[in-house]
Amino acid sequence: MSHDKHCIAIIGVGAVGVSMIIHLVKDLIASRAAATEILAFERSGRFGTGVAYQPDLDAAILNRTRHNMSAQPQYPADFANWLARQPDPDCADADYLPRPLFGRYLQDALQQAVDLAATTGHRVRLIPAEIIDVKRQEDVYLLLSDRDTWRVKHLILATGNQRSGQFLHLRDKPGYRHSPYPLVQTCRAIHPEQRVAIIGSRLSAVDTVIALSRQGHRGPITLMSRQGYLPMAQLPQANAPLRYCTVERIAAQKTACGGWLSLRMVFRLVLKELSAAAGCRFSAKRHKPLKGDAAALLDLDIQALDAGPRNWQAVFVALNAVIDELWRSLRPQDQQRFRDFGYSRFMALRVPIPLPSALTLQKLLKREQLEIRSGIRRIDHADGGFLAQFEDGSQAMFDIVVNATSSDNRLQNTADPLYAALLREQLAIAHPLGGVEVDWADNQVLAPSGAPSGGLYAVGNMTCGTHLFCSVYETNTRHCQRISRQLTERLHRPATHPI
Numbered sequence: 325m326s327h328d329k330h331c332i333a334i335i336g337v338g339a340v341g342v343s344m345i346i347h348l349v350k351d352l353i354a355s356r357a358a359a360t361e362i363l364a365f366e367r368s369g370r371f372g373t374g375v376a377y378q379p380d381l382d383a384a385i386l387n388r389t390r391h392n393m394s395a396q397p398q399y400p401a402d403f404a405n406w407l408a409r410q411p412d413p414d415c416a417d418a419d420y421l422p423r424p425l426f427g428r429y430l431q432d433a434l435q436q437a438v439d440l441a442a443t444t445g446h447r448v449r450l451i452p453a454e455i456i457d458v459k460r461q462e463d464v465y466l467l468l469s470d471r472d473t474w475r476v477k478h479l480i481l482a483t484g485n486q487r488s489g490q491f492l493h494l495r496d497k498p499g500y501r502h503s504p505y506p507l508v509q510t511c512r513a514i515h516p517e518q519r520v521a522i523i524g525s526r527l528s529a530v531d532t533v534i535a536l537s538r539q540g541h542r543g544p545i546t547l548m549s550r551q552g553y554l555p556m557a558q559l560p561q562a563n564a565p566l567r568y569c570t571v572e573r574i575a576a577q578k579t580a581c582g583g584w585l586s587l588r589m590v591f592r593l594v595l596k597e598l599s600a601a602a603g604c605r606f607s608a609k610r611h612k613p614l615k616g617d618a619a620a621l622l623d624l625d626i627q628a629l630d631a632g633p634r635n636w637q638a639v640f641v642a643l644n645a646v647i648d649e650l651w652r653s654l655r656p657q658d659q660q661r662f663r664d665f666g667y668s669r670f671m672a673l674r675v676p677i678p679l680p681s682a683l684t685l686q687k688l689l690k691r692e693q694l695e696i697r698s699g700i701r702r703i704d705h706a707d708g709g710f711l712a713q714f715e716d717g718s719q720a721m722f723d724i725v726v727n728a729t730s731s732d733n734r735l736q737n738t739a740d741p742l743y744a745a746l747l748r749e750q751l752a753i754a755h756p757l758g759g760v761e762v763d764w765a766d767n768q769v770l771a772p773s774g775a776p777s778g779g780l781y782a783v784g785n786m787t788c789g790t791h792l793f794c795s796v797y798e799t800n801t802r803h804c805q806r807i808s809r810q811l812t813e814r815l816h817r818p819a820t821h822p823i
């Protein structure tokens with residue numbers, strides 16, 4: 325059992341946990357803090373890669389170029405520089421590199437932070453354990469695994485997404501996979517001739533199709549989702565500076581409008597930015613995500629890239645810097661409306677797939693091995709396979725079902741013991757739009773009273789209700805930077821100060 329007034333715990337050491345550790349170690353050193361112990365818990369026992377960057381097939385590629393992926397937002401080229409130092413930089417020429425390679429970078433960066441802490445009087449302990457319960461006792465948090473207990477003063481939740489809560493009735497059925505990752509295991513479990521249904525049509529679903537194709541799958545593959553939107557294709561391009569959606573302009577407009585912006589105002593502001601980049605009036609209709617006749621639309625989309633990168637796509641990337649500012653300027657009812665009616669389309673536009681992935685989809689669609697279907701109603705296990713029913717009344721049978729949907733992270737009825745404990749102990753409240761409620765400015769978790777649960781922070785997907793867009797590494801690393809600064813400042817405060 326550890327009890328130290330300078331003890332910080334991080335639950336979850338995926339990509340975000342790594343960024344958190346790096347920032348904490350550096351800030352502890354810079355602020356000349358007293359010797360501090362960081363306890364970092366990871367239930368998988370594999371530290372540093374999390375779900376997205378775990379060892380896997382190279383078919384899993386980054387959706388951003390090497391110059392935009394870094395554990396430290398203040399050094400955007402950190403990964404590119406690491407790569408240049410590698411003796412055998414596999415696929416070094418590719419624009420979009422394999423995610424497992426980024427995982428190796430993260431593991432190296434984590435080790436460096438652990439070593440740096442050790443040489444400067446601090447300590448990072450990597451503990452392979454799942455935290456299943458949390459309690460607050462006076463001014464410390466009690467963390468429990470199934471075997472041990474730890475007492476810490478500060479606690480950071482970096483647990484990633486909740487597991488998908490959809491299609492749980494299929495969970496134990498042979499031929500059903502609740503997640504596509506690791507892709508290598510999914511591909512291994514599928515015979516090349518089998519009929520495969522992939523639920524979802526975003527990046528994880530596309531990853532699964534590409535992996536199956538590369539592994540020589542010959543049977544039919546169906547991508548199915550409610551909306552049937554495919555992400556658009558993209559070419560690598562330089563970052564775009566924002567002209568209209570700047571923090572200052574958003575703040576000024578909010579002040580002029582009495583503290584809130586309407587959804588219409590936010591759309592107008594974003595359209596203005598997109599139009600400036602496109603060099604003509606941006607029409608959301610013209611750039612509709614791919615739905616309907618998927619093959620024909622994908623052809624058009626790919627053709628359009630003959631003219632070069634679409635500048636407006638770079639604007640969507642640049643918007644990462646202000647998206648939570650725009651989100652915060654909306655009233656709760658407008659946030660809810662956007663989540664219900666606009667989010668799916670926004671994500672299909674916002675999170676494009678690299679052109680090589682789009683070309684593989686095109687090839688598979690042309691030879692009618694791949695089909696995109698919208699309007700999935702339900703899937704049941706039947707006759708040793710799976711029966712899918714669609715809203716138009718049609719049905720289809722499959723041998724394999726891969727669930728490539730992501731969790732919406734809503735915590736009502738959560739089966740995750742850690743979050744169930746946080747809610748039960750009144751240390752956190754579920755955000756109606758997903759995750760826990762956090763203070764927008766510093767990611768402190770809010771208690772039912774609305775006040776911060778002193779010393780408790782969350783970062784990453786479980787803050788999606790407050791920040792909307794937490795599925796981009798860059799955004800999460802900025803939040804890690806902010807939390808680390810705040811927390812190391814707190815360590816300096818006199819002991820009498822309430823935590």
Ligand SMILES: Cc1cc2nc3c(=O)[nH]c(=O)nc-3n(C[C@H](O)[C@H](O)[C@H](O)COP(=O)(O)OP(=O)(O)OC[C@H]3O[C@@H](n4cnc5c(N)ncnc54)[C@H](O)[C@@H]3O)c2cc1C
Pocket residue numbers: 335336337338339340341365366367368373374375376377385386387388453454455456482483484485528742783784785794795796797798800
């Ligand atoms: C498949 C995929 C591909 C992506 N590709 C990109 C990309 O190309 N570019 C980009 O910018 N972003 C990408 N993202 C999004 C972004 O990288 C994610 O926001 C980030 O990877 C999430 O990292 P994380 O550490 O928060 O979550 P995770 O990777 O899920 O890590 C969380 C860790 O916490 C552990 N954990 C959870 N609960 C407990 C507990 N109770 N006790 C102990 N350990 C626990 C889990 O085992 C896990 O290892 C991708 C995301 C996914 C899922």
